[in-house]
Amino acid sequence: MKKIIIFLVLTFLQSSTNAANVIKVDDLAISNAWSRASTGIERPSAIYLSITNNSSSYERLTAAHTHTAKRAELHRHSMDNGVMRMRQVDTVEIPPSSTTMLRPSGFHIMLFNLKSLLRAGDVFPVSLTFGKAGKRIVMVHVAGVGSNKTHKKSTNN
Ligand SMILES: [Cu+2]
Structure with missing residues (x-):
């Protein structure tokens, strides 16, 4: 009996800490949404996050909207003859049983057209539109100006 209680307590603790940074609805889990503090309102900023697709079918991110900016576009950085370029993409694919990371250099x-300066410590919502799952709202945490916090994790990817 004692073992069962300990197990239940551990399960509860685990699920409550996960709930803090993972939004899991159906088969989609979105985590670690963050943005860099902006240095000027006229300069564009970016949101980074991880999307895990636990289902057996393809999912795709098709759009993003936030009140913080007039326009939010899906982009990809890629190397072109040794030069880092950025281009708009229609969708970001999340294959079955995998995680797609939106991160610096990816x-x-x-x-575009921020409505107010993003300051370290701020939190703001972004609405993500998925092909199958529909809309999901995620809270984005603003990190310091020089932050590159997913860099370490990205080496595992
Ligand atoms: Cu971009």
């Missing part, structure tokens, strides 16, 4: 949600 996919990102570009924010």
